[in-house]
Amino acid sequence: MTTRQALVVRGGWDGHRPVEATERFTPFLRANGFAVTVSDDLAVYGDGDLLARTDLVVQCWSMGDATREQVDGLVAAVRAGTGLAGWHGGIVDAFRASPPYLQLVGGQFAEHPGGFVDHAYTVVAERADHPIVAGLSTWDLHTEQYWLLADGLSDVLATTTFRASDGTPWRRDVVSPAVYTREWGAGRVFVSTIGHRPDDLDHPAVRALTERGLLWAARSGGPGASVGPGASVGRARARGADSPAPGIPCGRGYAGSGRAR
Numbered sequence: 001m002t003t004r005q006a007l008v009v010r011g012g013w014d015g016h017r018p019v020e021a022t023e024r025f026t027p028f029l030r031a032n033g034f035a036v037t038v039s040d041d042l043a044v045y046g047d048g049d050l051l052a053r054t055d056l057v058v059q060c061w062s063m064g065d066a067t068r069e070q071v072d073g074l075v076a077a078v079r080a081g082t083g084l085a086g087w088h089g090g091i092v093d094a095f096r097a098s099p100p101y102l103q104l105v106g107g108q109f110a111e112h113p114g115g116f117v118d119h120a121y122t123v124v125a126e127r128a129d130h131p132i133v134a135g136l137s138t139w140d141l142h143t144e145q146y147w148l149l150a151d152g153l154s155d156v157l158a159t160t161t162f163r164a165s166d167g168t169p170w171r172r173d174v175v176s177p178a179v180y181t182r183e184w185g186a187g188r189v190f191v192s193t194i195g196h197r198p199d200d201l202d203h204p205a206v207r208a209l210t211e212r213g214l215l216w217a218a219r220s221g222g223p224g225a226s227v228g229p230g231a232s233v234g235r236a237r238a239r240g241a242d243s244p245a246p247g248i249p250c251g252r253g254y255a256g257s258g259r260a261r
Helices: 018-023 026-031 042-046 048-053 068-079 099-105 198-202 204-217
Strands: 004-012 034-039 056-062 083-087 107-111 116-123 138-144 147-150 155-162 174-184 187-192
Touching (some): 026 034, 042 048, 048 068, 056 068, 068 174, 099 187, 138 204, 174 204, 187 204, 198 204
Parallel strands (some): 083 187
Antiparallel strands (some): 107 147, 116 155, 155 174, 174 187
């Protein structure tokens, strides 16, 4: 097996426990033919030679600031074919003041109303055959539910719905992207909004789609990238909901809605 290169970049706000979270996936990457390098310094994004040799960047860096040089290095690498993948605030609540970064990842955390709440995630029916979510349908979690500001470029694979009630300031249900991919130049980007606590990543459906997303995003992964050890969903069949979530149009052109705070 040809060894590919994965770079895990972790740090930022420690509340998302970046070391513990990423250590859940480094054995999986090694088992699937990656040599894994770990960095706790954003300066690595300024190393163009290293990024050019990297097939996959796994980022778990919540909040914080990156320099323009660092962001430009990451964006250039993805455009040239390096994959980028991450979950929760480690990818969609990073470098809030950087427009090029926000454009690259295509989404920004706005709020998690109610803190830790019971809520569901549903695979978009028209994308149910995508290798990242194949065999999954709907599953429930009690954790943070991310209200995401997003653009229409991404291929949304799963969503979560914020229900309106007499006590909410929003007056109708809001469907927010929860798992999506996008292509940027020659590179691929995988995003899951799930994973405030490391235990969230251990849910069978979440573990499966995250592992598959890492493989999908990596250079040379291809749309039919095989699911490696530990990513089977035979045990991840959650309660069935085979119809699309309300408000999700057919096809790839989903545009999220929301208002920045």
